[in-house]
Amino acid sequence: MIYWLTGANGSSGWPEAYLGAVDMxxxxxxxxxxxxxxxxxxxxxxxxxLRTAFIRRPAEDAEDRIEDAxxxxxxxxxxxxxxxxxxxxxx
Numbered sequence: 001m002i003y004w005l006t007g008a009n010g011s012s013g014w015p016e017a018y019l020g021a022v023d024m025x026x027x028x029x030x031x032x033x034x035x036x037x038x039x040x041x042x043x044x045x046x047x048x049x050l051r052t053a054f055i056r057r058p059a060e061d062a063e064d065r066i067e068d069a070x071x072x073x074x075x076x077x078x079x080x081x082x083x084x085x086x087x088x089x090x091x
Contacts, residue, residue, distance in 0.1 A: 014044075015048050018045050019048055028049075032050045033089075034050045036053075037054065037055050037056065039068055039071065043072065052076050054072070054078045056071070
């Protein structure tokens, strides 16, 4: 299932947004995977107990978002696209 955080009545980086989505699904945080291309969002999700996947966006190589040009240490998956993520997940 894909859940867009704007629908959580919060914004990314807010624990309530991540945990609200997990609760809505009736799952535990460790059963969910946050997929994003911003490391700060992934760190926030990981702090809530979610697994994390970084998908690189070449446009993020711009100087104003250089910290998102590569996955930060500690993400569960670092991939180039959704197909690669699906393969890594065994889908």
